[in-house]
Amino acid sequence: MTAIFASNNRTTHAGEVLDLAGIGIGPSNLSLASLLDSITNVRARFYESRPQFDWHPGMMLPDVELQSSYLKDLVTPVMPTSRWSFIAYLVAQKRLYAFLNAQYEAVPRREFAQYLAWVASQLKSLSFDSTVREVDLEKDRFILRFDHGAATAKNIVVGTGMTPFVPSWAVSFLGDRCFHNSEARWRLPALNAPRIAVIGGGQSGGEVVEALLNSKSTLKELNWFSRRHNFEPINDTAFSNQVFSPEYVYAYLNLNSDQKLEALKASILTSDGLSISTINSIYRRLYSLRYLENHTIDAKLSPNRDVIQVETDKDGYRLIVRNRFDGGVEVVHADAIVLATGYQFRLPDAFAKLQDRIQLDRNNRPVLGDDYCLNWNGPKQNRIFAQNAGRYSHGIADSQLSLMAWRSAHIINALLETDHFDLEPHDYQVNWLSMGHDAVGLSVAVDY
Ligand SMILES: Cc1cc2nc3c(=O)[nH]c(=O)nc-3n(C[C@H](O)[C@H](O)[C@H](O)COP(=O)(O)OP(=O)(O)OC[C@H]3O[C@@H](n4cnc5c(N)ncnc54)[C@H](O)[C@@H]3O)c2cc1C
Structure with a gap:
């Protein structure tokens, strides 16, 4: 060395x-x-x-x-x-x-x-x-x-x-009753809000919804919004998981920026979807609330939704929501908003x-x-x-x-400036690059 x-x-x-x-x-x-x-x-x-x-x-x-x-x-x-x-x-x-x-x-x-x-x-x-x-x-x-x-x-x-991503419409509301999910553990237990809206259908949104449905809080009405077509699961299957391999990164580095963006979009659910266990837990809890516990919480799940505007009203917040599925526009009221809107x-x-x-x-x-x-x-x-x-x-x-x-x-x-760790690609099954294309890989030779 x-x-x-x-x-x-x-x-x-x-x-x-x-x-x-x-x-x-x-x-x-x-x-x-x-x-x-x-x-x-x-x-x-x-x-x-x-x-x-x-x-x-x-x-x-x-x-x-x-x-x-x-x-x-x-x-x-x-x-x-x-x-x-x-x-x-x-x-x-x-x-x-x-x-x-x-x-x-x-x-x-x-x-x-x-x-x-x-x-x-x-x-x-x-x-x-x-x-x-x-x-x-x-x-x-x-x-x-x-x-x-x-x-x-x-x-x-x-x-x-x-860094937690907060949509621009939410910035002026940030506080005890409107917060990013990264503060959920401290803020949820103190939240005395009968109507809560959770915005974001990824794993963080799912974990917040699961915690709310299982908490002994004053919650009466829960609205969960996702932009995605449905409450989509993480794609955790063998071939999909290849995107988490060094070989995939070596191949990906050969793409131009538009190709990278396409590849990223295509593999988004390998990373950003809901865990199957979270989906099952939420579904079963909803089932129990609906059929076994006499609707103690009115939970409404709304996919395909874009929250386009939020205003304060006398009781809390008034959310204007566009439904991409049928083009409709809805108005929803909430006393508190949890922003499960991602990170950047x-x-x-x-x-x-x-x-x-x-x-x-x-x-x-x-x-x-x-x-x-x-x-x-x-x-x-x-x-x-x-x-x-x-x-x-x-x-x-x-x-x-x-x-x-x-x-x-x-x-x-x-x-x-040396190969201290052996990072040569492993033998692999999937041909990401066209046959005959030499992957650039990650070079340790530093050209200074
Ligand atoms: C809730 C959650 C669960 C996740 N679970 C998984 C999972 O199961 N599997 C998976 O593969 N990925 C998971 N991820 C994604 C990712 O792996 C994690 O976000 C991971 O924590 C990223 O690690 P990091 O070290 O890059 O950043 P972070 O964990 O965010 O750590 C950054 C650190 O930098 C510190 N810092 C910031 N600014 C300064 C400064 N100016 N000076 C000094 N310190 C500073 C912060 O205090 C923080 O401790 C999860 C992400 C989240 C949000």
Whole structure:
């Protein structure tokens, strides 16, 4: 391996220059930190706003489940011998046999979150309570500024995740009675609202609806709106799941931006649909309410709906909704609105000073190179890697856990300028590219 970095030293001292500084510690950067833990000559440190590791705490509702395999953990797909695997966690917690006997079809998200927190509590390269307020470049060094102090690094990796998407009509209403699902765990129990509208038919919307239907609240009327043609399930079948393979990403990288968009649209339900268990749970609860419990909650499910306008009225909100199925327009009243309207990638505000130097695409998204580096006009040797920013450039798997270890391995290979991890494509069954087409793949050769 090319020894381009200084000797092992995982603690940052004042004045010390890091090889890599990570902004945000969610699963993506935690995966990177876990893999770097086995590499002794990279000085890396990761910074997180929260006081400790916490995985989407606002959506840790009762009984929520992981939508991906626990083997796609922080490290296993590229380094199965790592001590930071999910299996290693189960063994350390002395619950491997019990876990196996539980025969989960899907692992509880609470369990996976505990695994992630277990890893985070032991890695020495992580700093919590450290919001990165500003990133700047001085000569050939990035300066990260916190409320107290600063750090200096040659390269940075953005791992700040997705930001809740709030439709423009909802922005002025945000508060106790109109909120994004990312705050559901705290806001739902305090919601004293007989009529609630949930907007969004994806997994988050489904989890909120499930929690509301099962809660002992004052709920009398529930309206669930989805834009999709129906309350669509996640497509979790064998061939569909190929889009979560390195081979698919290698093929996808060959497409032009219009082709990428088409491919992304075609595979959307491999990622954004409802889990079958959530669908069944909601359906059975509705059945019970309707036929066995005498309609204690009036639940109305409305697919094909666009909420086009919302106004406040004396009792709460008045929603104007267009039905795409038959073209009708409806008016619905609600005392509270839960926005399960998705997430989007945006660079953190901390990048204000550098943002004019970062290339954006026609949709205002930062342009991400094949090796997960942002295109920018700074010094070539100072790279800005970005995790979970490549849903459009690298395919649907980029915003999921599925390929996070593989992506982290690519970032490490690019950083070290060598094939530290073997990321050669596996033997595969599906020919994504035309016969005779040589996939470009992800190259570790950095052309600077
Ligand atoms: C509720 C939910 C459930 C999901 N379940 C699954 C699943 O089962 N399977 C799957 O494959 N995918 C799932 N996903 C999708 C995806 O895997 C997760 O969103 C995952 O958490 C992404 O990890 P991340 O590290 O990129 O971002 P995040 O987990 O969002 O972490 C980003 C971190 O950055 C911190 N941060 C932000 N700004 C700063 C700053 N300026 N300074 C310091 N720290 C900062 C934040 O506090 C946060 O901790 C789920 C997504 C959601 C929302």
